[in-house]
Amino acid sequence: MNSSLQKPTDFREMSYPPYRRGEPVALFVPCYIDQFYPRLAEATVRLLSGFGVPVRFPAEQTCCGQPAFNSGYWNEARRVASHFARCFAPFQWIICPSGSCAAMCRVFYELLDPGGKLPEVGRRVFEVCEFLVNCLGIREVNVSFPYRVTLHIGCHTRRELGVIDPPRILVESLRDVRFCPLPDAEECCGFGGTFSVKMPGISVAMGQAKAECIVASQAEWLLTTDISCLMHLEGILRRHPQGKEIRVAHVVEVLAGMHDGRPLAGPK
Amino acid sequence: MKISPLEGAAFHTAETKWLAEPRGPKALEVATKRSAKTRDEIAARILQWESWREQASRIKAYAIAHLDELLSQFEENITARGATVLWAENARQANEHLLTIAKKHNVRMVVKSKSMVSEEMELNHVLEAQGIQAVETDLGEFLVQLAGQRPTHIVTPALHLSAEDVGRLFAEKLGEPFTRQHEQLTAIARRHLRRRFLEAGMGISGTNFAIADVGAICVVENEGNAGLSMATPPVHVALMGIEKIIPSIVHLPLFLQLLGRSGTGQKLTAYTHLIYGPSPGQRFYVIIVDNGRTRILSDPRLRSALHCIRCGACLNACPVYRRVGGWAYGWIYPGPIGAVITPMLVGIDKAGKLPFASSLCGACYEVCPVKIDIPHKLVYLRHLATTHRSPVRSRLEKLVWWGWSLTMGRKWRYVLATGLARLGMRWVSWSPWKPKLLRAWLRARDLPPLPPQGPFRKSWKKLEKELQISGQPPTAQSHKA
Numbered sequence: 165m166n167s168s169l170q171k172p173t174d175f176r177e178m179s180y181p182p183y184r185r186g187e188p189v190a191l192f193v194p195c196y197i198d199q200f201y202p203r204l205a206e207a208t209v210r211l212l213s214g215f216g217v218p219v220r221f222p223a224e225q226t227c228c229g230q231p232a233f234n235s236g237y238w239n240e241a242r243r244v245a246s247h248f249a250r251c252f253a254p255f256q257w258i259i260c261p262s263g264s265c266a267a268m269c270r271v272f273y274e275l276l277d278p279g280g281k282l283p284e285v286g287r288r289v290f291e292v293c294e295f296l297v298n299c300l301g302i303r304e305v306n307v308s309f310p311y312r313v314t315l316h317i318g319c320h321t322r323r324e325l326g327v328i329d330p331p332r333i334l335v336e337s338l339r340d341v342r343f344c345p346l347p348d349a350e351e352c353c354g355f356g357g358t359f360s361v362k363m364p365g366i367s368v369a370m371g372q373a374k375a376e377c378i379v380a381s382q383a384e385w386l387l388t389t390d391i392s393c394l395m396h397l398e399g400i401l402r403r404h405p406q407g408k409e410i411r412v413a414h415v416v417e418v419l420a421g422m423h424d425g426r427p428l429a430g431p432k
Numbered sequence: 433m434k435i436s437p438l439e440g441a442a443f444h445t446a447e448t449k450w451l452a453e454p455r456g457p458k459a460l461e462v463a464t465k466r467s468a469k470t471r472d473e474i475a476a477r478i479l480q481w482e483s484w485r486e487q488a489s490r491i492k493a494y495a496i497a498h499l500d501e502l503l504s505q506f507e508e509n510i511t512a513r514g515a516t517v518l519w520a521e522n523a524r525q526a527n528e529h530l531l532t533i534a535k536k537h538n539v540r541m542v543v544k545s546k547s548m549v550s551e552e553m554e555l556n557h558v559l560e561a562q563g564i565q566a567v568e569t570d571l572g573e574f575l576v577q578l579a580g581q582r583p584t585h586i587v588t589p590a591l592h593l594s595a596e597d598v599g600r601l602f603a604e605k606l607g608e609p610f611t612r613q614h615e616q617l618t619a620i621a622r623r624h625l626r627r628r629f630l631e632a633g634m635g636i637s638g639t640n641f642a643i644a645d646v647g648a649i650c651v652v653e654n655e656g657n658a659g660l661s662m663a664t665p666p667v668h669v670a671l672m673g674i675e676k677i678i679p680s681i682v683h684l685p686l687f688l689q690l691l692g693r694s695g696t697g698q699k700l701t702a703y704t705h706l707i708y709g710p711s712p713g714q715r716f717y718v719i720i721v722d723n724g725r726t727r728i729l730s731d732p733r734l735r736s737a738l739h740c741i742r743c744g745a746c747l748n749a750c751p752v753y754r755r756v757g758g759w760a761y762g763w764i765y766p767g768p769i770g771a772v773i774t775p776m777l778v779g780i781d782k783a784g785k786l787p788f789a790s791s792l793c794g795a796c797y798e799v800c801p802v803k804i805d806i807p808h809k810l811v812y813l814r815h816l817a818t819t820h821r822s823p824v825r826s827r828l829e830k831l832v833w834w835g836w837s838l839t840m841g842r843k844w845r846y847v848l849a850t851g852l853a854r855l856g857m858r859w860v861s862w863s864p865w866k867p868k869l870l871r872a873w874l875r876a877r878d879l880p881p882l883p884p885q886g887p888f889r890k891s892w893k894k895l896e897k898e899l900q901i902s903g904q905p906p907t908a909q910s911h912k913a
Contacts, residue, residue, distance in 0.1 A: 224843045226846040236815045247842070275811070354791055361872040
């Protein structure tokens with residue numbers, strides 16, 4: 165009886181440990197970034213080393229287990245998560261350019277393995293912007309980006325990690341940038357992992373509503389903390405009469421000055 | 433290409449046909465969005481909102497942990513004032529109790545105010561089978577009953593009907609002249625309902641809160657119909673789920689503050705009824721119903737779903753609910769909270785698909801006034817649905833994920849498998865045939881092409897050398913910290 169009377173744990177409330185200069189960080193490159201967006205991983209490395217953070221890449225890493233976890237296959241997810249924990253156990257800092265995968269490690273490992281080894285490692289995973297602003301104390305970057313930009317923060321980043329300000333702080337600090345607030349910014353874009361192909365009708369309807377908002381913001385660039393949302397949104401924007409011309413990138417790519425590299429970035 | 437949001441709503445497509453109508457989904461979307469916005473604004477004005485949520489959540493946690501004591505205390509206190517308390521393990525027993533009472537008092541007609549438990553019991557059908565007429569008096573419920581439909585929302589049952597729809601409905605079913613004027617429509621409903629209150633032999637209400645220490649029930653409403661249903665007929669039966677109990681009357685104001693704001697964006701509902709016992713000459717019964725709630729109680733990961741005060745805020749906030757509407761969820765509780773409690777109340781073997789009808793965006797948790805962690809419960813229910821008998825459990829899918837987990841469990845297997853997958857994707861990109869999931873993606877979305885340089889891990893060594901990461905710490909390049 166008494167267990168239910170304890171303070172309900174809210175994993176989303178946390179204080180950030182301070183980062184001491186020179187401490188190595190492990191880069192976690194989620195599987196789909198490794199395969200589809202290698203330049204984002206490269207941008208993350210360049211950005212972090214630019215700030216003097218020594219980056220390591222544990223070569224054995226694969227995936228955090230989120231696809232199976234969200235699909236209900238927890239035993240399978242646990243196997244992959246255990247591999248993740250083995251790879252990253254030696255590191256105090258684990259940095260990931262995807263808020264969703266970081267949320268999987270930091271928040272959902274606790275559900276997968278309550279009080280066990282997985283959350284022990286998962287707790288040390290941070291999203292890049294979050295790490296830069298909250299742990300490194302960075303408030304501005306000296307990169308010129310003379311465009312109108314708007315920002316989409318993925319729901320896991322926003323609500324599970326509680327990371328809302330850091331990406332915005334960094335984007336607004338870009339030189340010559342014009343920040344266009346996104347209407348209904350906190351609405352889900354409809355990606356939702358396997359949801360996007362399991363219930364494509366709803367997923368696309370949500371994405372199209374988001375696309376309307378992006379167009380309404382009058383931005384030339386759509387930046388995001390979650391490239392998986394962006395894959396979905398970009399796919400929809402390319403077929404949108406006014407959205408076709410809007411270029412897309414991950415926040416980190418812009419911060420590292422690598423936003424022009426992606427083949428699909430910009431109109432074809 | 434026009435994509436209707438209906439497609440893929442495999443959790444209950446047959447009942448969502450109306451979504452295909454151009455006006456259908458928009459009306460619902462606009463209405464829910466407006467409700468959500470009002471709620472956001474009114475909650476933002478309360479500085480201590482988060483602390484209220486936390487308090488309410490803890491009070492509910494206490495109440496759920498002490499159901500046995502609190503329910504007995506409630507029974508003792510309210511019985512002392514002349515009420516009769518009856519207990520029902522399931523809907524069937526609750527219906528039996530109700531029919532016994534109706535028979536005893538020779539009831540031919542019943543007026544009902546809004547009660548979700550009565551929907552769980554399918555009470556109207558049960559009563560009608562016994563020749564007892566049941567009239568819904570909540571305006572929204574009255575409309576959907578008249579239209580022969582089911583409620584689409586737990587707080588605003590006729591959210592999907594426009595004033596014009598209502599005008600046509602009244603013209604057709606009640607023989608009234610057509611109008612779309614709100615005042616006239618309300619006047620028509622009032623004229624038709626007033627008679628019923630006086631004729632009815634029994635009034636049935638739900639219960640928003642049952643207060644243990646004083647032995648009273650609290651019912652909130654905006655129209656006054658609940659008050660009339662409870663007070664006018666000679667017999668009043670209140671239905672309540674076991675989880676409606678709160679320990680003390682001192683907790684009530686907190687819940688009223690949260691409920692009004694979360695449900696309808698009001699500081700307080702227009703009417704708040706506290707019923708301590710029967711009025712003189714009246715008989716008063718309370719039927720306390722379990723109907724699957726102890727199943728939720730028995731699982732610590734789902735237990736807090738019993739905190740729910742049925743405000744409907746999560747429905748309004750849910751981007752999926754807004755598009756598919758209440759009927760898609762197949763039972764009486766739609767939206768995020770429905771996707772959590774329906775599988776537990778009717779069985780995961782029937783409702784196993786519901787927890788998948790979510791992008792796990794977490795908007796529901798953010799607005800929940802009693803902090804039910806709905807998205808985390810949804811993933812847990814997905815886990816239950818794939819490991820128990822349910823419509824989503826599939827040997828093939830299990831095999832696929834098992835293979836996936838083996839692949840992802842070691843680097844060499846991952847490298848091998850992704851290498852093969854890349855070849856496969858090259859082939860698929862020019863092949864006219866595409867796998868089902870890819871087709872689902874491509875119907876309304878483009879897919880970025882595979883990057884020519886291959887996976888990141890292949891370029892890491894080069895990058896490491898270039899940045900001399902393993903050597904001395906590099907100097908800040910173009911950035912200033």
